[in-house]
Amino acid sequence: MCAVILPPRDPAPSRLTYRMQRLWLTPLFRLAVLRGLPLAAVLAIPALWFSDADRRAEVAGQIADIRRQVETRPEFMVKLMAIEGATDLVAEDIREVLPLDFPVSSFDLDLQQMRRTAEALDAVEAAELRVRPGGVLELKVVERVPAVVWRGAAGLELLDAQGNRVAPIETRSLRADLPLIAGEGAQRAVPEALALVAAAAPIEERLRGLVRVGERRWDVVLDRNQRILLPGQDAVAALERVIALDGVTDMLGRDIAVVDLRNPGRPTVRLAPDAVEEFRKIRRSGAGATNG
Amino acid sequence: MTDLYQAQRAMRRMRKQAMDRGVIAILDVGSSKIACLVLRFDGIRPVGGVEQIGALAGQSRFRVIGAATTRSRGVRFGEIHGMHEAERAIRTAVQAAQKMAQVRVDHVIASFSGAEPRSYGLDGQVELADSMATEADIARVLSACEMPDIGPGREVLHAQPVNFALDHRSGLVDPRGQTGNRLACDMHLLSVDAGAIQNLVQCVKRCDLELAGLASSAYAAGLSALVEDEQELGAACIDMGGGATGLSIFIKKHMIYADSVRMGGEHVTSDISKGLHVPISTAERIKTLHGGVVATGVDDREMIDLGGDSGDYERDTRRISRTELIGIMRPRVEEILEEVRTRLDVAGFDHLPSRQIVLTGAGSQIPGLDGLAARILGQQVRFGRPLRIQGLPQSATGPGFAASVGLCLFAAHPQDEWWDFDIPAERYPARSLKRAVRWFKENW
Incomplete structure (x- = not known):
């Protein structure tokens, strides 16, 4: 029997083991290894795979393909456009500005943009678009209602109650039912003009139109070339005053060229040139009779 | 002197840092075993924010979460005396304790x-600047002690x-805020060999650890093995270790x-x-299993196999009686x-009011030691085991761990030392x- 002499085992950890264990017991390091490393590995694999441009393009192509397949399913296709609330003329205009090549996928329709395009038309006040089930693109249109005829620099045009352009017009007689306004800046004061027209209802048959003067006040033009010069402020009240005078004294029926109300404190009447002569003659003869 | 002051203050700062972090290790470097305990300090603040001795003398504030002995x-x-060997042993203990604590x-x-x-008794006295004693006065009186x-x-x-x-009132524990003219203090100074401290500091540093405090193990054993009234009335703790026997009064x-044999x-x-011509390991086993210091008649008949x-x-079948073993152990x-x-x-232990002697340390487990010690040291001898602290494993509750447990108490609630007070300005x-x-x- 031979005694085998073994070197005594050293239970002490080596410096490296000791340091590694201490490092491992450091909370931050531990967290980084246990959570950070797997996370980094999981993120790195797809990142490496995608670092190739061809693969990226291939995947993008596949995604686009699937997307197209879904979009072009018959459930999503739009086959026709129905326009409601528009006259034939306007409907034709709308079809012209919205060139759609039916059938088209509803994903390709930019309803917001189409709505803006339709509302950009003069005759359209508001448009409402929706894709109805059954593949119908429904377009509800509210047209502008012409309220006045505006004689501007470019010719005759129809304006609505807010002064927006509706459509050009060939001749005045086509819309003889609407009042006529003229003058520079008249289209920007249409509401006031309409109020004046409404106030002038008692002399409606004599009214020829309204003329904007100096972009601040209105002249009411009657037949026989009579004018009522209204102030910039409280024009309606001034006009009502003139109409009231007319009602009592038939003022407008006399040979007067201009009723000037520009200064409300001092209304002035200008007679027609012939009437002035006539008036003088009457004054003279009247004076002669009494004196002579 | 100032170097020492700075070094000790740095260690106190380290202890403070460790307390803030909540984990500190204690390391008892003994001749036969190295014990490492890892303590976790809970965030329990003492009442009123002042660290004072509570019902459990501050022990309730920590628990042992890792323990290892090598x-x-x-x-x-x-x-x-062997730096590398000691460093490896410390590393083993620290690593095992860390592994158990998982921290x-x-x-x-x-x-x-x-x-x-070596112990020195110092005294110093100063006149108080104003009639009330302040912390600065305590620092002054501590500095006034003449350095031996x-x-x-x-x-x-x-x-x-x-x-x-x-003045004439002695025995004050905390003179702060009290009125008088002359403040005197007695200080106990324990000096040790500088080389031993240097070696230990170097070993701890080579293990990538920061030293947060140093204590004499005789002092630490006294802290844990003496009960409160013994500490109050006067007692000696004798810590019988492997290579040295420490005693503290x-x-x-x-x-x-404090002294050490x-x-x-x-x-x-x-x-x-x-x-007996046996290897050290066999001798250690025989001592542990059969050792004693008082022989009786029955020991003649109890035969011990030496083995080998x-x-x-x-040679391998030698047998000795227990009496022979006791005959070898007792003289030593x-x-x-x-x-x-x-x-x-030498220390004048006879003049203490209560001459209680407490034997602790692993060496005190020799059967019959109390009788022998009573004959040599005095009548009032008892065995001391360390205090029980939270989380200490059963294997570390024996008398051999008195110094380790005492170090835990020292870590949790250190005694004020000279370097805990600021140096008065005139000493700079x-x-x-x-x-x-x-x-x-x-x-100002």
């Missing part, structure tokens, strides 16, 4: 038993104020004397080994106790910026 290497007589430890409080501790000549190559390990006297809850259980083992694997049948144990007796006599060198700063601080 056979010591490179340590003799409680001093490190990384950076700060460690260490104790050792050797390095020839501790000899070259020695370092101060503990410098604890033991007693304060204000306590009165009024302060250590007033450079003999311990390993000498008993080596006596057995030499006397030399191949020689006669007597020698140790006689030496302790001499040191106690003249033309020092610090002195100017301190002067401004004190006067």
Whole structure:
């Protein structure tokens, strides 16, 4: 029997083991290894795979393909456009500005943009678009209602109650039912003009139109070339005053060229040139009779 | 002196840091084993924000979360004499304790038993500037203690104020805020061999640890093995370790004397080994299993197999009676106790009101030691086991861990030492910026 002499085992950890264990017991390091490393590995694999441009393009192509397949399913296709609330003329205009090549996928329709395009038309006040089930693109249109005829620099045009352009017009007689306004800046004061027209209802048959003067006040033009010069402020009240005078004294029926109300404190009447002569003659003869 | 002051203050700062982090390790570097305990301090703040001794003397604030013991290497007589071996042993203990605690430890409080501790009693007195004693006055009176000549190559390990006297009233624990004219203090200074401390510091540093405190293991054992009234009335704690036997005398809850006898259980083992011609490991086993110091008639009939694997049948089947073993052990144990007796006599232990002697340390487990010690040291002898602290494993509750447990208490609630107080301004060198700063601080 031979005694085998073994070197005594050293239970002490080596410096490296000791340091590694201490490092491992450091909370931050531990967290980084246990959570950070797997996370980094999981993120790195797809990142490496995608670092190739061809693969990226291939995947993008596949995604686009699937997307197209879904979009072009018959459930999503739009086959026709129905326009409601528009006259034939306007409907034709709308079809012209919205060139759609039916059938088209509803994903390709930019309803917001189409709505803006339709509302950009003069005759359209508001448009409402929706894709109805059954593949119908429904377009509800509210047209502008012409309220006045505006004689501007470019010719005759129809304006609505807010002064927006509706459509050009060939001749005045086509819309003889609407009042006529003229003058520079008249289209920007249409509401006031309409109020004046409404106030002038008692002399409606004599009214020829309204003329904007100096972009601040209105002249009411009657037949026989009579004018009522209204102030910039409280024009309606001034006009009502003139109409009231007319009602009592038939003022407008006399040979007067201009009723000037520009200064409300001092209304002035200008007679027609012939009437002035006539008036003088009457004054003279009247004076002669009494004196002579 | 200022170097020591700075070093000790740095260690106190380390301890504070460790407390803030909540984890600190204690390391008892003994001659036969190295024990490492990892303590976790819960965030329990003392009531009123003032650290004071509560119902459990501050022990309720921590629990042991890791404990490891390893056979010591490179340590003799409680001093490190083989740096690399000792470093590896410390590493083993620290790593195992860390593994059990599952937490990384950076700060460690260490104790050792050797390095020839010497006690000095110092006193100093100052006139109070105004009639009330303040913390600055305590610092002044501590600085006024005359430094004894501790000899070259020695370092101060503990410098604890033991007693304060204000005019004619002595025995004050905390004179702050009390009125008087003259403040006097007694200080206990324990000096040890500087080389031993250097070696230990170096070993701890090589293990990537920061030293947060140093204590004499005799002091630590006294903290844990003496009960409160023994500490109050006067008692000696005798920590019988492997390579050195430490003794510390306590009165009024302060250590007033500490010393160490450079003999311990390993000498008993080596006596057995030499006397019986057996290897050290066999001698250690025989001592542990069959050892004793008082022989009776039955011991003649109790035969012990020595064993061995030399191949020689006669040699491997030797048997001795227990009486023979006791005959080898007793003279050495007597020698140790006689030496302790001499040191106690030198210290004036006879003059204490209560001459209680508490035997602790692994060497105190020899059966019959209390009778022998009573004959040599005095009548009032008892065995001391360390206090029970939370989370301490069963294997570490024996008397051999008195110093380790005492270090835990020391870590949780250290005694005020001289370096816990700021140096008064006049002790700084003249033309020092610090002195100017301190002067401004004190006067505004």
